Amino acid sequence: MTTSTFVKLDGIAKRWNGQLGVEGITLDIPEGSFTALLGPSGCGKSTTLRLLAGLELPDEGQILIDGKDVTTSAASDRNLSMVFQSYALFPHLSVAENVMFGLKVRRVPKQERLEKLHRALEITGLLGYEGRKPGELSGGQRQRVALARAIVAGQRLCLMDEPLSNLDAKLRNAVRKDIKKLQRDLGITVVYVTHDQTEAMSMADTVVLMKDGHIQQVGSPEDLYSRPNNTFVAEFVGAPPMALIESTALEGFGDDKTIGIRAENIQIVPAGTGRMRCKVNESEFLGAETLIGLDHDGTSGLCVLQPGLSLMPEGDEVEINFDDGNLHVFDDAGKRLAG
Known part of the structure; x- marks a missing residue:
């Protein structure tokens, strides 16, 4: 070409x-x-x-x-x-x-x-x-x-x-x-x-x-x-779309920023070991994996992909973890910051 x-x-x-x-x-x-x-x-x-x-x-x-x-x-x-x-x-x-x-x-x-x-x-x-x-x-x-x-x-x-x-x-x-x-x-x-x-x-x-x-x-x-x-x-491209988290919900990012994270970069971890405690709002079986929708103050579109059939009851509380290297940082106007 x-x-x-x-x-x-x-x-x-x-x-x-x-x-x-x-x-x-x-x-x-x-x-x-x-x-x-x-x-x-x-x-x-x-x-x-x-x-x-x-x-x-x-x-x-x-x-x-x-x-x-x-x-x-x-x-x-x-x-x-x-x-x-x-x-x-x-x-x-x-x-x-x-x-x-x-x-x-x-x-x-x-x-x-x-x-x-x-x-x-x-x-x-x-x-x-x-x-x-x-x-x-x-x-x-x-x-x-x-x-x-x-x-x-x-x-x-x-x-x-x-x-x-x-x-x-x-x-x-x-x-x-x-x-x-x-x-x-x-x-x-x-x-x-x-x-x-x-x-x-x-x-x-x-x-x-x-x-x-x-x-x-x-x-x-x-x-x-x-x-x-x-x-x-971030929200238009990808299925599921990128989750967005207000920076005040995470330590170390200050105010007036939005943090983005993809579902495949989030893990459900044992109680007491996670960065955020969330409530399950939906479970959707997709065949090869299950999409678990999560609620947490200051977030939108937060979800995690679990392998196979992994349905979880609505209202269950779980803890999640993710690496800073997989985070996307946007300013207060929604524009990507360097890095």
Whole structure:
């Protein structure tokens, strides 16, 4: 994979009637990379994708694709393909006709169209479905048709807007693997919008976490998990999310700080040997492990993972321990402190 910047957003802002859409979006996306725009509903991730696609024009800033300024260019002039949440298939056309529609509009010769169609259907596992209509396909198959259509477009940049949201959990997992394999095999650059951190963390090389129209952190999945920039990132990334503890609840940290700790770094220990005494508020059996939720004044999201089936009665008191080396320290504004 190359590391040269292929897509560049520089100081992008978009507002509607004075209301913030996105602000100060600056991002370099290397060619051949898989970048996920992640965040809760209304954070600006889809707006950012639409600006990149040319479906919206920014109020400020510049967008470059492969070194070309496309800030005010029409979507059709940006040399990219898109895959939508809604599949966007023509119900009256067959699988083959849907996949080849764009090629036909562009007057690509028939033999070339058929060759591209065969390759795309082979890659997406849809050979034998050419004559079926979208209504005769499952949700996963319809999304594969949308992927095949993006493949035949032959563009180096593919934008995906929550393409798996309409699928059930098992299908989401299968198509997620399909998309990642396609991206690797074809060497294309993918920008992928999702609110699902599992999708972002399992598929992307780079995750861009957004909140309220601003970027909170850009980095590898491991970066966001292990070194969150602020308490929002800490609580958004990870399942379960990072627990936050007011520094007054722990000795040696002073006031006006927040301490973060991951569930896997907490141990339940014998009475009299722990750093904190907590009350069990829930037990959730997850299969390979059990999640024990804990209450303690000045904490949120405090929990511990126990191996196997380890249910504990609600209201039980336990003591927990953890190493200072696994703690994350944030200032009174929620920003990560050095270390």
